[in-house]
Amino acid sequence: MDNELDTKLHNRDIKPTAMRQLVLEVLTEQTTAISLPELENIFHNADKSTLYRTLKTFEEKKLIHSIDDGSGSMKYALCQEKCDCLPQDLHVHFVCSICQKTFCLNEIPVPTINLPIDFTLESVNMVIKGICSNCN
Amino acid sequence: MDNELDTKLHNRDIKPTAMRQLVLEVLTEQTTAISLPELENIFHNADKSTLYRTLKTFEEKKLIHSIDDGSGSMKYALCQEKCDCLPQDLHVHFVCSICQKTFCLNEIPVPTINLPIDFTLESVNMVIKGICSNCN
DNA sequence: TACTATTTGCAACCGAGTTGCACAAACTTT
DNA sequence: AAAGTTTGTGCAACTCGGTTGCAAATAGTA
Numbered sequence: 092m093d094n095e096l097d098t099k100l101h102n103r104d105i106k107p108t109a110m111r112q113l114v115l116e117v118l119t120e121q122t123t124a125i126s127l128p129e130l131e132n133i134f135h136n137a138d139k140s141t142l143y144r145t146l147k148t149f150e151e152k153k154l155i156h157s158i159d160d161g162s163g164s165m166k167y168a169l170c171q172e173k174c175d176c177l178p179q180d181l182h183v184h185f186v187c188s189i190c191q192k193t194f195c196l197n198e199i200p201v202p203t204i205n206l207p208i209d210f211t212l213e214s215v216n217m218v219i220k221g222i223c224s225n226c227n
Numbered sequence: 228m229d230n231e232l233d234t235k236l237h238n239r240d241i242k243p244t245a246m247r248q249l250v251l252e253v254l255t256e257q258t259t260a261i262s263l264p265e266l267e268n269i270f271h272n273a274d275k276s277t278l279y280r281t282l283k284t285f286e287e288k289k290l291i292h293s294i295d296d297g298s299g300s301m302k303y304a305l306c307q308e309k310c311d312c313l314p315q316d317l318h319v320h321f322v323c324s325i326c327q328k329t330f331c332l333n334e335i336p337v338p339t340i341n342l343p344i345d346f347t348l349e350s351v352n353m354v355i356k357g358i359c360s361n362c363n
Numbered sequence: 364t365a366c367t368a369t370t371t372g373c374a375a376c377c378g379a380g381t382t383g384c385a386c387a388a389a390c391t392t393t
Numbered sequence: 394a395a396a397g398t399t400t401g402t403g404c405a406a407c408t409c410g411g412t413t414g415c416a417a418a419t420a421g422t423a
Contacts, residue, residue: 106389108401128379138403143380145401161295161352163411164379183340188349201353202338204319209360213324216297217337217353224345242420244370264410274372279411281370299380300410 103152110137114145115154123192124158124166124184158193160186160218166193181215187223194223239288246273250281251290259328260294260302260320294329296322296354302329317351323359330359 096115100107117133118125130142146167149155153176158166174180183199186192201215232251236243253269254261266278282303285291289312294302310316319335322328337351 106400108388110402126379139379140381140404141402148401159295159297185342185346196343198343199340202340204335204338204355206321206355206357207332207334207360209363210321211358211363212355213357215353215355217351219340219342219348219351221342221349222347224343227345227347242369244420246371262410275410276373276412277371 099154103149103154105148105152105154110141111145111148113137114142115149118149118155118167118169121168123194124160124168126162126164126166128164158184158195158218159216160184160193161220162186162191162193168193168195171197176214178212178214181217184216184218185223186218186220187226188220189222189226192223192225193218235290239285239290241284241288241290246277247281247284249273250278251285254285254291254303254305257304259330260296260304262298262300262302264300294320294331294354295352296320296329297356298322298327298329304329304331307333312350314348314350317353320352320354321359322354322356323362324356325358325362328359328361329354 096112096119097107100111100115105111113134114130117130127139127143127146130146131137131139134142146155146157150157150167153170153174155167156170156174156176158168160166170176171180179200181201183196183201185194185196187194196219201217204212204215206212232248232255233243235251236247241247249270250266253266263275263279263282266282267273267275270278282291282293286293286303289306289310291303292306292310292312294304296302306312307316315336317337319332319337321330321332323330332355337353340348340351342348
């Protein structure tokens, strides 16, 4: 017996505990990225460090990616199915200065940059701040 | 009597107190961006909140800009002479995963992004992580 | 000089993130 | 099934960057 969430977990080599299923379910429902404190509010009876470690595990296994949107708390969002979080997989993020929501602009890959000589690239965090379509 | 630092402060409408002159001097010496904790280490006898407020003032007056490089502490670096910190003034930043230093790539403006319909742009934070020329 | 505004220093606090440790649950091996 | 091992969870405590209130000090002004 293996629903869609369990499959996702299994595909990323994560054992499907109850906690993980619940967290993944919430993450799946979101249209915008979510933070650990927000997750704590949703699961107000769950333990902070368990949620924390759940996110860490998910991130390590590349089920989710983290976005430092400058809000003071890291945001997390589901990766695309075959994402490896390599530079070529990365997309631009957008944070709304009104509603504070953080969007994955999955259709917009991070632009290629010509780094100065002897600088090598590992990853890119590109966050655009502005006003989102809901608030505009 | 008005040295170069005082002129810089004056140009940005900041009263040149002793503390501010010292902090600006340190900022001017840096080739990479610096954080509040680092600044505290340099001025080990100065007060944290004074340094904090000094940076805030500098940033408000656009003498410096802040970079959220994902290290956990905000970094600060001098703005270009006529910078207004508008989107078209922004440049790419680079953080080295070995020496942890954060560089302003002043020659590299942040690329223009075509946002989805009804999204409006205010600012961009683009941080590239990799290995710098010193560590390569 | 007296008054007002600004800056500084101190202390205390907040909140996100993190860790150690003991207990619980799941999985292995016989 | 029992014993042993690995993995996950819950709790408490802590770190650290950032921030604020307030009073003392300093600078600027009438």
